[in-house]
Amino acid sequence: MGKANKPQRIFGTVRAFSERGTMLSKHDLESFSDSKTLDELVTRLKNTSYVDSLSKIQQPITSEKIEIALREDLFNFHSSMAKIAKGDLVNAYYKKYILWNLKIILKSKALGKTYDDIFPHINMQAEELIGRRDVIVKALIAKDLDETVSALQTSEFGDDISSAAQLYKENNNIQIFELYLDKIYYKGVISAFANIGKPADLQPLVSLDLDYYNVLSTLRAKYWELPEEHIKSLRIATTSRVNEDVLNKMIHADSVKQAIAEFSKTVYKDIVPNQGNESDITIISQIESSFEELIHKKSMALYGRMFSYAPMTAAIKLKMTEIKNLVAIAFGIEQKMDPKNIIDRLLLI
Numbered sequence: 001m002g003k004a005n006k007p008q009r010i011f012g013t014v015r016a017f018s019e020r021g022t023m024l025s026k027h028d029l030e031s032f033s034d035s036k037t038l039d040e041l042v043t044r045l046k047n048t049s050y051v052d053s054l055s056k057i058q059q060p061i062t063s064e065k066i067e068i069a070l071r072e073d074l075f076n077f078h079s080s081m082a083k084i085a086k087g088d089l090v091n092a093y094y095k096k097y098i099l100w101n102l103k104i105i106l107k108s109k110a111l112g113k114t115y116d117d118i119f120p121h122i123n124m125q126a127e128e129l130i131g132r133r134d135v136i137v138k139a140l141i142a143k144d145l146d147e148t149v150s151a152l153q154t155s156e157f158g159d160d161i162s163s164a165a166q167l168y169k170e171n172n173n174i175q176i177f178e179l180y181l182d183k184i185y186y187k188g189v190i191s192a193f194a195n196i197g198k199p200a201d202l203q204p205l206v207s208l209d210l211d212y213y214n215v216l217s218t219l220r221a222k223y224w225e226l227p228e229e230h231i232k233s234l235r236i237a238t239t240s241r242v243n244e245d246v247l248n249k250m251i252h253a254d255s256v257k258q259a260i261a262e263f264s265k266t267v268y269k270d271i272v273p274n275q276g277n278e279s280d281i282t283i284i285s286q287i288e289s290s291f292e293e294l295i296h297k298k299s300m301a302l303y304g305r306m307f308s309y310a311p312m313t314a315a316i317k318l319k320m321t322e323i324k325n326l327v328a329i330a331f332g333i334e335q336k337m338d339p340k341n342i343i344d345r346l347l348l349i
Contacts, residue, residue, distance in 0.1 A: 013308070015084060016315035019077065020303065022049045023322055026348050032329050033339040038063065041333055045326070049073075063330040068123045070323045071097070075126040078316055082130075085312050089202070092192035093316055097126035099181045101136050102157065106164070106181075107174040109145040160184050163233070173224050179217050179234055186213040187236050201310045205298045205317075207239045212291040215242055215263060218250050219284045222259050228252065241267050256280040260287070289347070296321055296347055321347055 024032075028048075035041035038061045042054050053073040057065050075097055082090045101122050108118045118140060127133040135155055142148035149165045152158055164180035186209065193206045214235055221231040231251050238244050246266055253259040257275055260283060264272040271290035275283055295317065302314035325346045332342035 013311045015081065016311035017303070019315045019319065023318060024048065024325075029325055029329065029346060029348065030339070030343060032326070033332065033342040035329075035333055038066065038330060038333055041330060042066065050326075063327070063334040064121065066330040067327045070326055071100075072123060072125045074319055074323050075123075075129055077319055079126075079129040081312055081316060085309065088192035088195040089189070089309060090312060090316070092188040093313070094126070094130070095188050096185050098132060098135065099157075099185050101127070102139060102152075102161075103177055103181050105136070105139045106145070106148065106161065106177045109139075109142065109148045110168055110174050110177070112144075115140060157181075157184055167226070167230055171224070171226065175220070175224060176226075179221060182213060182217060183234050183236065186210065190237050196309065199309060201302065201308055202313060205295070205302060205310075205313065207241065208291075208295055208298055210237065210239055211242045211268070212288075212295065214238060214247055215250075215268075216284070216288055216291070218247055219256060219259060219263075219287070222251065222253070223256050223280050223284060256284070260284075263287075292321075292347055 032041055032044055035044060042057060042061055045051075045054050050070060050073055053069045053076075054066070056072075057069050078090075078094050078097070082094055101124065104121055105118060108121075122136065122140065124133050124136055127136050135152070135157075138151040139148050142151045145165060145168075149162055152161050160180045160183055161177075164177050167180075168174065168176045189206065189209060193202065217234045218231055221234060228251050232248075235244075235247060238247065242263070246262060249262040250259040253262055257280065260272060260275065268291075271287060271294065273283060273286045273290075278286075299314040299317040299321075302310040325348075328345050329342055332339075332345065
């Protein structure tokens with residue numbers, strides 16, 4: 001179903017505002033970061049809306065178990081929004097969770113890991129909520145990477161996963177699966193946006209998502225020294241802010257730093273850090289974080305667009321960010337990081 005009717009948009013807007021009202025404050029996140037142990041963190045988080053998901057965690061508590069539990073809460077929320085909105089775009093954003101599992105499976109299969117190695121790191125709640133569990137199960141029970149690729153061939157992911165597997169065999173870099181599955185995700189978002197008539201209130205956010213993907217996939221692929229034709233094949237539709245000409249110049253640049261210099265000539269010049277003596281991957285990560293901050297700010301601004309897809313989409317985006325922050329806190333505590341260093345890694349607006 002492509003478009004939500006007016007009652008659905010009204011209900012979805014109310015649900016989005018309700019969710020925003022329960023979101024954690026900067027003070028909350030700082031308090032969680034002060035936890036001495038993961039057990040203490042979970043105890044504190046049980047005083048929030050995440051209590052039901054976190055109550056399922058069994059000892060010993062790890063950051064990965066916390067991440068799986070929190071993601072389950074995200075799946076449930078997004079699924080509930082999809083039922084209200086009944087829109088292609090909300091469903092397209094949901095596909096991210098299925099691709100999370102596929103990334104884990106494909107990279108693990110490439111490394112020769114078995115079903116027993118992989119299964120503890122998979123949560124199929126997202127697939128179960130929409131009746132897509134069979135896709136993950138097929139990939140999970142396959143004996144090796146080739147069989148996994150074959151099992152997925154008839155799915156909508158088949159062609160891109162086959163391309164990724166072939167390039168992996170040539171390049172031997174498992175991060176290639178990240179790039180190609182991200183392509184599947186953003187390609188789906190762009191298609192869904194077109195299906196709902198490209199509403200003007202969502203255009204800025206979707207365009208930002210598109211620039212984020214095209215720029216980061218180009219820079220990462222260049223950092224991994226992928227052939228130019230492969231980097232170009234990752235590209236999806238472009239925007240006026242980062243057009244095809246800019247991306248081509250980035251691809252043909254002699255180095256990652258020169259590619260970043262080409263990007264710095266766009267309207268995004270303010271998010272490009274001073275390169276100095278920083279490594280290429282550090283600068284790429286800083287650009288990624290700055291893009292995520294822009295997406296967060298744009299999502300917050302969408303709450304001013306009543307009774308449309310905008311606040312529903314914003315609520316999903318903000319929920320994703322909140323989960324990412326909590327997972328970063330859990331990881332930081334597990335690694336015994338200083339609370340201030342944990343906070344520095346979060347997206348706080």
